[in-house]
Amino acid sequence: MENQIHHFCQKCGAQVNHLPTLVEFEGQEIFLFDPIICKNCLLNLCDNFSVKCENCGGSIPPYSQVGVLKAECGKREFVHMNTTCSTVGNAFYGYLGKGNLHQFIEIEAC
Ligand SMILES: [Zn+2]
Numbered sequence: 001m002e003n004q005i006h007h008f009c010q011k012c013g014a015q016v017n018h019l020p021t022l023v024e025f026e027g028q029e030i031f032l033f034d035p036i037i038c039k040n041c042l043l044n045l046c047d048n049f050s051v052k053c054e055n056c057g058g059s060i061p062p063y064s065q066v067g068v069l070k071a072e073c074g075k076r077e078f079v080h081m082n083t084t085c086s087t088v089g090n091a092f093y094g095y096l097g098k099g100n101l102h103q104f105i106e107i108e109a110c
């Protein structure tokens, strides 16, 4: 029952044989089903688009779940939404539904 459909990286066109793309970035595992991006490009995106977590100070790679905080002057701040970063993240969960997360993903897609 192996999936024989061939996928191609949306950034560089390389063939992607296995989905999700799995990379480890600064100790965090990232699984990416959509968009289809090869490992190398995903790691590049992690390098270029990671944001700082306002809770633990670590970096949050793109395509991972984040809590979004509205900060002053229209800025947005992000926190991890995983258990390693603590329950503080959960307190902000309500902000996720306001479109900010979606917007954040679209920035990476262009
Ligand atoms: Zn690629």
Ligand SMILES: [Zn+2]
Pocket: 053, 054, 055, 056, 057, 058, 079, 080, 085
């Ligand atoms: Zn964090």
